[in-house]
Amino acid sequence: MMRFLLPSILLFSSVLLVSGEEKVETIPQSVWSTGGTKPKSERMKKHTDGITSIVIHHTETPNQLPSSEVSRLINVQRYHIEDRGWGDIAYHYLIGPSGKIYEGRDWHYQGDSGTKYDLNGRLLVCMIGSFTDRLPEKEALISLIEFVAAKMQEHNVDSENLVTHRMVASTDCPGDMLQQWFDASGKDSMEKRYEGIKRHLAYYHTQDGIPDPTGGLYVHNENESPQAETLVVPEHFTSRPSMAVAPPLAETDDVLIDRRFRSPDRDCEFAVTIVKIGKLGTGEYDRLIAWRPMQKGEIETSTESIEKEDKVIQRFGITSRNGHYTRYFQRSYSLSKDEDALAILWEFMIYGPEAHEKWKQAYAEFKASLDLSKL
Ligand SMILES: [Zn+2]
Numbered sequence: 001m002m003r004f005l006l007p008s009i010l011l012f013s014s015v016l017l018v019s020g021e022e023k024v025e026t027i028p029q030s031v032w033s034t035g036g037t038k039p040k041s042e043r044m045k046k047h048t049d050g051i052t053s054i055v056i057h058h059t060e061t062p063n064q065l066p067s068s069e070v071s072r073l074i075n076v077q078r079y080h081i082e083d084r085g086w087g088d089i090a091y092h093y094l095i096g097p098s099g100k101i102y103e104g105r106d107w108h109y110q111g112d113s114g115t116k117y118d119l120n121g122r123l124l125v126c127m128i129g130s131f132t133d134r135l136p137e138k139e140a141l142i143s144l145i146e147f148v149a150a151k152m153q154e155h156n157v158d159s160e161n162l163v164t165h166r167m168v169a170s171t172d173c174p175g176d177m178l179q180q181w182f183d184a185s186g187k188d189s190m191e192k193r194y195e196g197i198k199r200h201l202a203y204y205h206t207q208d209g210i211p212d213p214t215g216g217l218y219v220h221n222e223n224e225s226p227q228a229e230t231l232v233v234p235e236h237f238t239s240r241p242s243m244a245v246a247p248p249l250a251e252t253d254d255v256l257i258d259r260r261f262r263s264p265d266r267d268c269e270f271a272v273t274i275v276k277i278g279k280l281g282t283g284e285y286d287r288l289i290a291w292r293p294m295q296k297g298e299i300e301t302s303t304e305s306i307e308k309e310d311k312v313i314q315r316f317g318i319t320s321r322n323g324h325y326t327r328y329f330q331r332s333y334s335l336s337k338d339e340d341a342l343a344i345l346w347e348f349m350i351y352g353p354e355a356h357e358k359w360k361q362a363y364a365e366f367k368a369s370l371d372l373s374k375l
Pocket residue numbers: 056057058165171173174
């Protein structure tokens with residue numbers, strides 16, 4: 001038996017859970033362009049039939065900002081209105097290196113371009129900077145994926161109409177590096193994220209901060225399994241939504257059990273999630289069931305990790321800073337390549353030491369009641 005401690009960052013910070021229904025935040029032009037050049041609506045025309053396509057651009061301005069993202073935006077807007085003679089900044093949305101998303105031209109109006117292509121029905125999304133020799137900041141790419149996916153859903157844009165500028169006109173825009181990223185994984189990430197939003201799935205970011213191209217899988221309580229019937233749930237406990245995040249799985253029926261229950265006095269919760277992981281790789285991040293990240297004010301109070309034969313078992317505790325509640329987790333996953341190899345997560349959450357005393361026996365019985373041999 002080998003014992004070792006894992007730093008807490010491995011247990012929690014690697015996974016960032018974002019709700020599938022969260023609105024992507026944008027900064028209105030009225031906020032960033034105070035004192036900027038006023039748009040001239042008489043120079044613009046509306047789309048005739050709504051938005052049917054999304055086109056990705058770069059501003060091709062120096063990556064070194066003049067003083068801020070906003071000052072860059074104001075300069076570009078002034079240039080487009082005063083020098084190019086357009087009605088407003090050419091793009092409908094712009095994403096800065098910080099990942100902030102700015103509203104440009106009112107999207108009901110068609111955009112503008114120095115190149116020839118049909119702008120009717122096109123939503124123009126522009127990355128601030130030049131991406132011929134380098135990629136945008138990680139934060140900017142994450143915002144681009146989230147935002148484009150949300151707009152695909154809002155306007156019902158299909159994937160063949162998600163393009164970059166050079167795919168529809170004669171130009172180098174949005175730069176070779178950004179184009180390569182779009183072709184290699186970016187477009188795929190946006191489509192997967194779009195699928196995820198449609199299915200109300202949450203999303204998780206992998207360790208390097210770039211969204212998982214599978215779109216992640218948020219395990220809902222609706223994934224009921226007859227095997228869960230061996231669980232002994234104390235009387236009057238009520239069902240609660242799950243907070244587990246499964247590894248990327250090919251099919252949702254690989255989720256065998258995903259249950260969470262709350263005691264009638266609301267002082268304790270029991271949860272268990274079990275997924276089949278045999279088809280995945282043997283790396284830790286392929287196999288472990290993750291949790292929502294630690295919340296503000298939560299402290300990790302205990303960590304233990306054990307490797308035993310073909311299994312890794314981790315136990316950890318988290319307490320709120322005011323001691324109001326403690327969550328105990330036990331998570332294990334098999335290293336086996338066997339089709340039926342499992343990952344399991346248990347949680348015992350209690351509000352205060354009295355609740356711990358009151359419910360620990362019931363929790364032990366709850367855990368013992370599950371017949372793993374039936375899975
Ligand atoms: Zn462009």
